[in-house]
Amino acid sequence: MIDLKALRENPEDSKARLSKKNFDSSLIDNVLALDKEKRGLLQEVEQLQAHRNAVSKLIPTLSGDERERQIGEMHVVKESLAELEGKLAAHDAELHNLLLMIPNPPVDDVPFGKDETENVVVRTVGEKPVFNFKPKDHMELAAQHDLIEGEAAAAMSGSRFYYLKNDLVLWEFALVQFVLNKLVSKGFTPILPPVLVKEPAMFATGFFPADRSDIYHVNPEDDDLYLVGTGEVPLCMLHADTIMDEGQFPKRYVAFSTCFRREAGSYGKDTQGIMRVHQFDKLEMFSFCHPDKSEEEHKFLLSIEEEIMSELGFHYQVVNICGGDLGAPAAQKFDIEVWIPSQERFRELTSCSNCTDFQARRSNIRYKTEAGPQFAHTLNGTAVAMSRTLLALMENGQQEDGTIVPPDCLKPYLFGASKK
């Protein structure tokens, strides 16, 4: 949620920043006009309420005709108040809906750009792996070692579903252990969260109203729950509607959760294999921090992602996501893209966002200060997203004979896997 007061005080600044997200600034003007009208109405309503309250206090002290006369007048007051309150409520609702549509204004060093083609590579780390043979793609490798069952999954559940089998299962759990140990030793609190949430959680974290079409809705008429697309949702809600203690900051969590995405509108993209799927497991990092520290915290989360990528032996690049490619909640986002040999290009494996106070406003996450409660800042970052990371490990670790060599960091956790 954008700060309405800040918008009132400096609309031009907000408009300029939002233009980076290709956001139509005429909506801002609508909001401000509506807000002004609303405040006028509010004053009228409150004056009338004050009158009503005063007379209500008086009535019990009266008796006889005077009492009846006052009660009679209150009938009239009641009617006009109801009408005014109705108008005010309508204004409020419209204003709220408009505000929900305004994304988080990007920070200054977010690049201009209309879509992902204009993201800016910040740095490239490691070397492109050299194969003295033609590297196979992950599905060929999976077929060779019986690691993925796609057809039965598609028949049962539809396209973009898969069974992981054999060593791939063991590799996933090794990845979980490796990354979880690392993060817990860095002080992150490990979490296993619910993945079905009620609608307000989707609004509070900024996924609604924007990304509605990409979220699974479960039993709309009955349970009316949503399957989360990322652990970010339940992690953020962990402190919703609370006043945190500044001494806890930065409060860091890491959650393991299955993630569900409809991938609506991605027809034809990455149709083969496990690059783009409806369901995958992910370890997600999340921080609650002081507003002055969120930039630093953002770098910290990104540095952990880079550490993991490096230890997994990946050649990667860090990308500063341009305004047009930023989601609604993020004020800034860095993706890490890893080299995929069969595709001969970098593909997104992680994403790290600073949502500043946008989610905190919507989910009411504050901390105590001498001047009263203030909104915290929230950040999230992928620690490891399973299907794509497994894909990258298979392709980058392959040998000429088709065997797949794990990175050293996973070996302690792979005692059950075959020696192929």
Place this chain on the structure above:
RNA sequence: GGAGAGGUGGCAGAGUGGUUGAAUGCGCCGCUCUCGAAAAGCGGUAUACCGCAAGGUAUCGAGGGUUCAAAUCCCUCCCUCUCCGCCA
């Protein structure tokens, strides 16, 4: 899934239609007393919004309704607890 109980300020806990934003206790802050502390006494102690201000309005789980007037009565929903059933 069935039956019942309940959700009030930081916490505990009164309050069943009217000058109650809410008794009381605990906690917290300030002051007095003290060399200092404890104890005791006195005072203060929710949040949000509107307003230049004075001040006003709203909030007793959420939303709706009845009433001149709702923490209090009615309806719906959410959540918690107890018992039964089912279940990994």
